[in-house]
Amino acid sequence: MPALPAAFTTHPVAHRALHDAGAGVIENSPAAIDRAVRAGYGIEIDLQLSADGVPMVFHDGTLDRLTAARGPVRDRTARELGDIRLNGSEDRIPTLAQVLDRIGGSVPLLIELKDQSGGMSEADTALEEATAKVLADYTGDVAVMSFNPHMMAAMQRLAPDLPRGLTTCGYVPSQWPRLLPEACAALRAISAFDAVGAGFISHDWTDLANPRVAELKAQGVPVLCWTVKSHEVDAEARKIADNVTFEGYLPQVRPAHD
Template sequence: MTALPARFMILPIAHRALHDAAAGVIENSPTAIDRAVRAGYGIEIDLQLSADGVPMVFHDDTLDRLTGETGPVRDRMARDLCDIRLSGSEDRIPTLQQVLDRIGGAVPLLIELKDQSNGMGEADTRLEEATASLLADYPGDVAVMSFNPHMVAAMQRLAPGCPRGLTTCGYVPSQWPRLSPETCDTLRAIPHFEAVGASFISHDWKDLGNPRVAALKAQGIPILCWTVKSPEVEVEARRIADNVTFEGYLPPVPATGD
């Protein structure tokens, strides 16, 4: 297990970077990345894989919601994805390498590997392999996580020195239509934590009362949480969580986070 760097518990983490769609700053965009760095926040981003094996900083598995294009991200070559404008802005979809270059270690970077199996199962490990390769020489504080424990296990093998965690929640079956109720029951208990060499979890703030979260916290495991959308919710979440992943407001940046 590789420990999560201390700055991940100090600096609030901007969910999909510091975006503001009303101001033309789209989630996971270069402008949102730059904005978070200037403000001194940690940054959380999402990765999907292009057809030619390049990690792209994009949350959804399809292009429909955030661009004028349609269809799966994985069906497009990276050069084509980089030309696609994010709706409501002049930004294009960035690659992981472009984002790493923009941040340059200035603030902590939390990377979520999006499930490539369509159901929390095993898939090919091209996204994990490409991500591990790009992070090998990155100079800053970085950690990876995924809802899919198979992907975290792959990172344990491919990048053992990179801190890794599980993205977790209460797994309400109606909110996870691709998963069976039995799979939801299994994942709710966070049973893979030790096996994948995780050193933290990032848990849905609404489910922080989960007894498994309490058990991990009692062991000294860092508890991050998502997605906090107001100062009032942050106060509630921090009763259990060590740090918050936020959007929609601007939490204070501690002076000790320099």
């Protein structure tokens, strides 16, 4: 399996890039990308698919929370989505290709492919195929991950040399009403890790005491965690995690020899 580049453990990862809504810098926006690059942070972004098969850098499946538009992202073309302004800023929704151009390999990029099935099940692989195509010629440090193991299985087939991992958590059934209890149990156990050729996990920091996390760490698997929101939690999470995905504070970039 492809190894996670070392930069992912030395550069704290800005959650949805280095956003600050109060300053007009919106999550996953070009301005947030540029701000993270200037600060030397790693960047985490989310991907949804446009109607014409273009990976768009946007967290939600619908436009309602972050824009004045309404409805599913997947109902609009990339051109239409690129014309939609993000609330509180002049930025528009970028494509993955545009974000890659802005980063240019200067900092590590962690890409989360958002579940397209609605329930962590198998769906069409259009997002995975489009993502693999866009990333094919990118030479910077990049890795992909998803809560949905089926999506990483697809990436294993489509881009076998691309580092891939699983986004994981405790999967408390009451917090995942679309999932059957047995599905929650399998996901909580990170049971698909080997099957999808994963090389790392990004785990909910509140569940880092999970025995399965300790088991993977003992095997030398890099453990990232999400989403840390203070220096105090940062220090606590790093007792187990190799790096943090953060927002709301500014952690230090660690020297490469740490």
